[in-house]
Amino acid sequence: MSNCWESFNRSREIIDKKRHQLFKPSRIASIVTRKMSADNVDKKGEPIEKLLIIGSGPAGHTAAIYAARASLQPLMYEGMMAGGVAAGGQLTTTTEVENFPGFPEGINGYDLMNKMRDQSIRWGTRVVTETIKKVDFSVHPFLAWPEDADKPIKALSVILSTGATAKRLNIKGEETYWNKGISACAVCDGALPIFRNKHLLVVGGGDTAAEEATFLTHYASKVSLLVRRDVFRASKAMQERVRTNPKIEIVWNTVAEEALGEERLSKVRVKDTVSGESRFIDASGLFYAIGHTPNTTFLDGQITLDETGYVVTGPHGTTTNVEGVFAAGDVQDKIYRQAITAAGSGCMAALEAERWLQHHTEAKL
Ligand code: FAD
Numbered sequence: 439m440s441n442c443w444e445s446f447n448r449s450r451e452i453i454d455k456k457r458h459q460l461f462k463p464s465r466i467a468s469i470v471t472r473k474m475s476a477d478n479v480d481k482k483g484e485p486i487e488k489l490l491i492i493g494s495g496p497a498g499h500t501a502a503i504y505a506a507r508a509s510l511q512p513l514m515y516e517g518m519m520a521g522g523v524a525a526g527g528q529l530t531t532t533t534e535v536e537n538f539p540g541f542p543e544g545i546n547g548y549d550l551m552n553k554m555r556d557q558s559i560r561w562g563t564r565v566v567t568e569t570i571k572k573v574d575f576s577v578h579p580f581l582a583w584p585e586d587a588d589k590p591i592k593a594l595s596v597i598l599s600t601g602a603t604a605k606r607l608n609i610k611g612e613e614t615y616w617n618k619g620i621s622a623c624a625v626c627d628g629a630l631p632i633f634r635n636k637h638l639l640v641v642g643g644g645d646t647a648a649e650e651a652t653f654l655t656h657y658a659s660k661v662s663l664l665v666r667r668d669v670f671r672a673s674k675a676m677q678e679r680v681r682t683n684p685k686i687e688i689v690w691n692t693v694a695e696e697a698l699g700e701e702r703l704s705k706v707r708v709k710d711t712v713s714g715e716s717r718f719i720d721a722s723g724l725f726y727a728i729g730h731t732p733n734t735t736f737l738d739g740q741i742t743l744d745e746t747g748y749v750v751t752g753p754h755g756t757t758t759n760v761e762g763v764f765a766a767g768d769v770q771d772k773i774y775r776q777a778i779t780a781a782g783s784g785c786m787a788a789l790e791a792e793r794w795l796q797h798h799t800e801a802k803l
């Protein structure tokens with residue numbers, strides 16, 4: 439166990455270094471790449487981009503690689519701590535990624551995203567380290583305003599790949615034990631050795647919590663599901679799966695209040711929401727499954743969203759209700775939420791954007 443923990447700490451140090459490194463080269467890349475203008479200009483001589491990609495996780499970078507190789511000269515706005523996440527997306531908040539194909543030994547989340555970014559740039563993507571604050575999809579070319587900019591970018595097509603942010607409890611000790619026992623993704627982290635044959639806690643009462651608790655029983659000695667009310671929000675089928683799993687204990691009317699331990703998490707203080715009493719539960723893992731917030735606020739009614747704020751795509755593929763605007767990755771997916779599924783839909787979005795541009799805009803190019 440201690441070896442495992444040492445390697446976790448080493449990864450953490452690497453991440454902190456990378457966090458600093460990531461921004462410096464990004465900003466330099468921004469300056470260099472912004473000088474390269476798009477091929478097309480409007481009547482006033484202002485550039486019109488063929489493809490604007492907003493967001494820089496696996497979906498955005500995969501879209502950029504495909505679009506750049508198809509000579510669309512994509513312009514990517516990678517965000518500046520947009521949605522509280524660094525450029526590169528959610529994987530920059532984790533340590534080892536062990537389920538992305540091509541890396542049999544696993545790969546650090548930052549390294550994986552840096553490699554994707556390098557690959558995008560290598561094929562000619564222009565990457566700008568700024569956040570898009572506003573869009574106007576009621577006109578064509580579409581308009582998008584970067585933060586601190588008065589003039590909008592004009593683009594013939596847009597791929598939205600702004601991801602989602604996992605909600606956090608913001609309890610005492612959370613920062614200390616984040617990635618040291620606390621995780622927001624059981625499917626990603628559950629198989630790590632530090633969680634094997636241990637008592638694990640899952641917070642939440644929805645489908646994700648039910649699914650993640652069930653998933654964790656493959657590794658844990660016991661899983662306790664902390665539900666803040668006395669009912670589930672999860673579907674009946676998922677509830678049944680949880681209730682009939684002998685390794686899962688359902689702890690009703692209970693919220694987590696504090697994470698404790700030494701080098702890593704070993705204990706959680708919880709409170710009974712009815713009696714108000716607090717107690718400690720020994721546990722090696724605390725998994726949040728309390729929902730995600732899709733990064734769609736900046737769209738401000740320009741695109742059809744579902745009732746929870748995710749972009750509605752399809753029925754097949756990545757099209758949205760606005761022709762020429764596509765969406766890929768977690769911003770439109772609340773079911774799978776994996777790097778590889780985000781990358782896959784990024785590829786689809788680029789291919790669909792390329793086809794759409796060919797069919798609809800040749801006259802305007
Ligand atoms: P994201 O990765 O969310 O990236 C979106 C990017 O767009 C962010 O950088 C954001 O700042 C930026 N952005 C947002 N708004 C704007 C804007 N207005 N303008 C410009 N930029 C903007 N998946 C796995 O497959 N394996 C794992 O091991 C794994 N581990 C995980 C661990 C954790 C802790 C978490 C939270 C998730 C993990 N996942 C893992 C899930 C995986 O990270 C996501 O499914 C994937 O990153 C989604 O990719 P995406 O491209 O859709 O968006």
Ligand code: NDP
Pocket residue numbers: 607641642643644645646647649666667670671672693727728729730772773
């Ligand atoms: P949900 O919003 O459905 O559920 C979130 C859960 O977390 C709720 O039980 C909520 O409690 C609880 N919660 C929220 N905040 C806190 C907090 N601060 N402390 C304690 N508990 C908290 O999110 P999900 O991610 O579960 O699901 C999102 C969507 O994705 C849903 O539509 C779901 O059906 C779908 N989904 C479907 C799956 C499938 O079909 N296999 C798998 C995963 C997701 P409360 O109920 O009291 O509000």
